[in-house]
Amino acid sequence: MDVASIDTRVGTESKYEFSHGNTLPLTGQSFSMNYLSVQTSTHEDSWWFNPQDHTFAGLRLTHQPxxxxxxxxxxLFRFKTDVNFDLKQIDDYNPNKAIFRPDLIALDSLNQQIKVMATASKIGGVLRAFNYSQDQLKLIIQGEKLSFVRFKDDTLIFKTNNFSACADPNFTMWVAVSCKHMKFEAEQTVDKQNALILSIPNKNQIRFATSFISEFQVKTNLSRIGNFDTVQQATIKDWNNLLSKINIQDSQKEKVLTFYENFYRSFLFPMQFYELDENNSPVHYSTALKKAIKGKMFTNVGFWDVYRSSFPLYSLLCPDKYSEFLEGFFNSYQETGFLPRWLSPDERGMMPGTMLDVIIADAAVKGIKVANLEKYYDAMVKGAETSSKDAKYGREGLEEYKKLGYVSSNYPESVNKTLDYAYSDWAISILAKILGKDEQAKYYSKRALNYQNLFNKKVGLMTPKDAHGNFVKNFKDTDWGNGFTEGSAWQNSFNVYQDLPGLIKLYGNNKNFIQTLLKLVNQPPKYGIGSYGQTIHEMREMVAQPFGQLAISNQPSFHLCYLFALAGKPHYTELLVRQLLSSFNSSFKGYPGDEDNGSMGAWYVWSALGLYPQAPGSGKYVFGIPLFDFASIKLPNGKKLEMLNENNDQTHQFVAGRNFNDQKCSQEISHQELLEGGLLTTKLTLLA
Structure with missing residues (x-):
């Protein structure tokens, strides 16, 4: 699949009330420091692009995750030709004739008579504007808290100071824009935004770069930006190198396109948050220390979202990049004293749990290089034992968790916090074993069983408890919130990745566990608003899909369909996975819910290939059912993993058997076995 086939607008037709992905059409290289996009709205909110709009405000340089x-x-970069142009005026374009690709944006401003083209690298990009009118072509750079610095030698330097949240109120980005024979004309203010107005020659190239470090650094970055073709070809090469890691062959081209659209989404975040100085050494701006320091950094990533699917995908396809991410996240720990939870640009404290713990353990188990492994272990232990005065960091309710063995209903999302903390404790025990810390491994392995303290045998689900050990009264299993995160007890009670046999034992036996899962997927998708106090978009999205209480629209449900296979009923998994995959397509409404930093895209990639990370940190995968006739994966060690799917059609919905290198497969396979490469053959059958 060539990058030119990717339409970046998949999943962008979303709004506050209902998400079909809540994605953005992002142009730039994988894991870039900046992305270019098209802004179609002038509204001051986060929903500034709609693929059905026939108007656009300009090209937006964005860092929105x-x-x-x-x-x-x-x-915004804006272009005007009207002699008496109005900065409040929005332009017209035809979205059906526009190009939205990872390497290219191209559209026609109909009222201004301008063709606009843009491409982007990791640290900047190049714009082109073709003026069809007889009027002077103007470039307007417009934004909130944007200020002029200087104009010299055809180069404009300005800076911005806008963000939704940041530890440093003076956090700044410098921007350099260069174009031959460009002239600076004026600075204006319109609707609380500043606008820098420049005149530029027709058909010229406008190079730009950004820096979070300094004016000197942005000039260094600009010197590394080539012409339009050079930058575009580098971006094409970057994406084609990634896309070529998996070769899909199938008779249904729409399915193949959907796969690669999801592949593209999986490699946008985290975003680079460091630059190379004049000596090509990495340097980044620390918003915690409020100064530039040496080392790498990454941002725009929520670990609660990505630990399940995205990082396991990186572990198989690009382990070196995985190592680089961990290098950056360790720098974040050194600067703040706690491992990060949700970075944008710095700690936002969103979502429960400290799930970077699991990402670290998964890397270590799979043999991925983790610099400072011993120090990372210390950082994980600190998060497990030390409460932070700032709730954004560490584990909220930690003292209760250590004393009671659970987080009580005194804290919001208490059940999810308890389950996530228990999973992180297990991750610590895994790392302790690797480091030869046997006593610590036993301690945290035992503490990883704390999930059992919230299992309510009377209802067969996890239930919040008060601080006195009593299950809360008037519990309703379909009420959202009330101890749970973006769901009810049905979506969140099975987040016990580290000890599925122990969870099944709480139900008495496999049969009872399977019956509970069957009840989950076969009951109506009813919900109560619970502690949310209103209907939120995740509730609507669950109801829109025909899977009962399995809300594939959100991360806690990602693994639910695979629990059947792990509990001895793989045909239920196979049937569900095929149905769930049909909830995705390559349209503007391509996702069943928020795509979230590549996590849902990675879920699709895994599930379409026919396997899924069983429990990140275990180094194991569980088999589902492959979607394609044939797939080939280029492994990082130079070997190749080929996956042949026999009898692949709409009537054959179940797996009759699997062979890996002529040996019969069980329901699981290890990461190390996959890295050996070879041929995995799956034979489908009509009846279960």
Whole structure:
């Protein structure tokens, strides 16, 4: 699949009330420091692009990972030809004739008579504007808290100071824009935004770069930006190198396109948050220390979202990048004293749990290089034992968790916090074993069983407890909130990745466990608003899908369909996975819920290939059912993993058997076995 086939607008037709992905059409290289996009709205909120709009405000330089998090250091590139142009005026374009690709944005401003083209690298990009009118072509750079610095030698320097949240109120981005024979004309203020107005020659190239470090650094970055073709070809190469890691062959081209659209989404976040100085050494701006320091850093990532699917995908396809991410996240720990939870640009404290713990353990188990492994272990232990005065960091309710063995209903999301903390404790025990810390491994392995303290045998689900050990009264299993995160007890009670046999034992036996799962997927998708006090978009999205209480629209449900296979009923998994995959497509409404930093895209990639990370930190995968006739994966060690799917059609919905290198497969396979490469053959059958 070539990058030119990717339409970046998949999943962008979303709004506050209902998400079909809440994605943005992002142009730039994988894991970039900046992305370019098209802003179609002038509304001051996070939903600034709609693929059905026939108007656009300009090209937006963005760092927005999610509408729920917001943007930072963003501004617009705008082009005008009207003699008496109005900065409040929005332009017209035809979205059906526009190009939205990872390497290219191209559209026609109909009222201004301008063709606009843009491409981007990791640290900047190049714009082109073709003026079809006889009027002077103007470039307007517009944004909130944007200020002029200087104009010299055809180069404009300005800076921005806008963000939805940041520890440093003076956090700044410098921008350099260069174009031959460009002239600076004026600075204006319009609707609380500043606008820098420049005249530029027709058909010229406008190079730009950004820096979070300094004016000197942004000039260094600009010197590394080539012409339009050079930058575009580098971005094409970057994406094609990634896309070529998996080769899909199938008779249904729409399915193949959907796969690669999801592949693209999986490699946008985390975003680079460091630069190379004049000596090509990495340097980044620390918003915690309020100064530039040496080392790498990454941002725009929520670990609660990505630990389940995204990072396991990186572990198989690009372990070196995985190592680089961990290097950056350790720098964040050194600067703040706690491992990060949700970075944008710095700690936002969103979502429960300290799930970077699991990402670290998964890397260590799979043999991925983790610099400072011993120090990372110390950092994980600190998060497990030390409460932070700032609730954004560490584990909220930690003292209760250590004393009671659970987080009580005194804290919001108490059940999810308890289950996530128990999983992180297990991750610590895994790392302790690797480091030869046997006593610590036993301690945290035992504490990883704390999930059992909230299992309510009377209802067969996890239930919040008060601080006195009593299950809360008037419990309703379909009420959202009330101890649970973005769901009810049905979506969140099975987040016990580290000890599924122990969870099944709480039900008495496999049969009872399977019956509970069957009840989960076969009951109506009813919900109560619970402690949310209103209907939120995740509730609507669950109801929109025909899977009962299995809300594939959100991360806690990602693994639910695979629990059947792990409990001895793989045909239920196979049937569900095929149905769940049909909830995705390559349209503007391509997702069943928030895509969230590549996590849902990675879920699709795994599930379409026919396997899924069983429990990150275990180094194991559980088999589902492959979607394609044939897939080939280029492994990082130079070997190749080929996956052949026999009898692959709509009537054959179940797996009759699997062979890996001529040996019969069980229901699980290890990461190390996959890295050996070879041929995995799956034979499908008509009847279960």
């Amino acid at each position: 999610s509408p729920w998090i917001g943007d930072f250091q963003h501004f």
